[in-house]
Amino acid sequence: MDKKTFVGGVHPPDCKHYSAAKPIEVCPLPEQLIIPLSQHIGAPAKEIVTVGDQVFKGQTIANATAFVSVPIHAATSGRVMAIEPRPHPSGKLLPAIVIEVDGEDRWDPSLKGLDVAHWNSDELRQRIKAAGIVGMGGATFPTHVKLSPPDDKPIDTLIINGVECESYLTADHRMMLEHSEKIIDGINILRRVLGVKQAIIGIESNKPDAIACMTKAAAAHDIEVQALEVKYPQGAEKQLIDAVLKREVPSGGLPMDIGVVVQNVSTAAAVSDAIRLGHPLVERVITISGPAVVEAKNLLVRIGTPMEFLLQQCDGIKYELDKIIMGGPMMGQSQLSLAAPAIRGTSGLLLFGHQDLPHIEVGTCIRCGRCVTACPLHLLPATIASYAILGRFDEAEDYCAHDCMECGCCTFQCPANRPLVQNLRYAKAGILAKQRRT
């Protein structure tokens, strides 16, 4: 099959061998779940339970507070122990609902699937929002927002993201192998919501088994599977659309501006559960991997499970940890401790010792231009970074610094190991601050 791709990007070692062959295992319930009110892009949810309340699995415990916001659900049955700031993967202390697990894991009896007879766009969209579904690739953008294009933006194509271009991560890969039917069902529901016929699943060609599996499952449903070149960040929304359809999302715009909606494979599976069974998003598959972990695994984890508990399920660590990353190694966040919980956007938990990661001194730019070649958005990262360091945000803006998606290609490739992404973030913050002032 011919492999499509985009211009730019880098080739980090994929390191997926640790966990790619490990079937998804169900993670047991911890003693308590820490469920943050902010697990998505948009306004945090507002709690509707109080300390001491008994809750069912799947029960809404916090409501969406805006259009770009989603409700939060109890991930198992138990008692609300506390509502207070707790460590969050972002590194901050953020409000969370702590649930003492009763071990019975009883579903909320009021949750029911939606009969196919009632499948219309508005009802489906409303159900998807009520189930708290967000983009599970890591960006956690509320799915119902993506599914609500205004009338002047007709959608003609649904792209399903099965790329998983970040090294180490294999959660989506395992989902495609083990739950291909559910993903296809989710795609059909999404097509119904959007009223589109064309659906294309994009998968990197380093997962031939997933391509074969999805092609087989998709055959009867008029859904296309597109193999993509192995290159980071092939799974970034704009780069995926560019590769599959040769369309460029305008700067500052959304895929819906060019008639496209992109959803992750795990999101599609969650949509199927929400509509068929009425089950909200209370669990997800997380890859626990990295050279320091004793046994890498793909675990089906309840939202709110502390990372420390996840690590115990993998028999702990081989040697002293130097860095913990939530997400992938290119865009993930380093963690202060293992106290924070897994949330809806957690695709991976990666553990590294000192010798596993580069500790290189930062040098000066030798203008080699590798960052320019690597940048998938065709920016001049070195130039913008230099302006940012000097505080010259007008020039940084002129060089389109705010278009940067922080994919990390420039920093990965820089022979002087300059912290370009960090400088770019600084430039973006400076530009925002400047715009607010005027």
Add this chain to the structure above:
Amino acid sequence: MAPQLYMSSSPHIHSGESTNAIMRSVIYALLPTCAVSVYYFGLDALLVLLLCVAGCLAAEALCCLLAQQPVSIGDGSAALTGILLALNLPASSPWWLALFGALIAVTIGKQVFGGLGHNLFNPALVARVVLLISFPVQMTSWTAPNPIGSGVDAIAAATPLGEMQTAVMLNGQLPPSAHSGFGDYFIGNMAGSLGEVSALAILLGAAYLFKKKVITWEIPVSYLGSVIAFGGIMWLIDSQLYPDPLFHLLTGGLLLGVFFMATDMVTTPITRNGMLIFGVGCGVITVLIRLFGGYPEGVSFAILLMNGATPLIDRYTRPKVFGRILHKT
């Protein structure tokens, strides 16, 4: 549980490429050329090489100490400048010429701008041009190649380009050496500075740099292409007055300049279109100087002039940003 965790901004992995490794690769790529120069010019060439490298390292260390900065000779860039400078000098250069050149290259060429990465002009070429203007006699005293073991003393000789200029000036037409002997030019059997002589050795080094992805095709192709095109047009106009494009390619410092000086990352554009413009500019200026200028050779002037134009070129060749219709300039 680890008591101390390392917190940092993403990305958390790195390609492993380093500035030192790039400098090392370029030095390795120059070794064949150094070896050929020592073969043809003997211990004289070796002495020039050693003096230039030692001089550059010493000057770099001195500058760092004076500026109270960490001594940066370990990054390999000073040693590389030394080798490139030596390859731009005649084998008969006196010791003081080599050392003075090294001092100029590192101080005026690089450190006054703030060291590695900040210089506007190629340091080795800055030094070459300063020496050429200040000491024209020593800088143009060429000797004929005198391979090790031939048992003859070095004799003075003109470079093919110098011969051409003299003949065109005196007789109004090209000398015989502009029509034949290309095989000798290719392997390096001609008079010239250390690094000018062997096209073969330079191409070997260039192949290594391409393989290591240290240099990209844009500047070499556009530079060589424009020399062939412009030189070729002139040759078609009057082949008695203007030499064959192949003569342009194989003589003088062109190949050394194309693959090792015009591709210097610090002093050339970072965008692809910028590199193409840079290469074409170098090619046109080189041929202009060779055919119509006061000096027989124009590669160093061409590259330095285009070095000066690099910030301007970068400004006007910004790539189209993804998702934008037009880019602002």
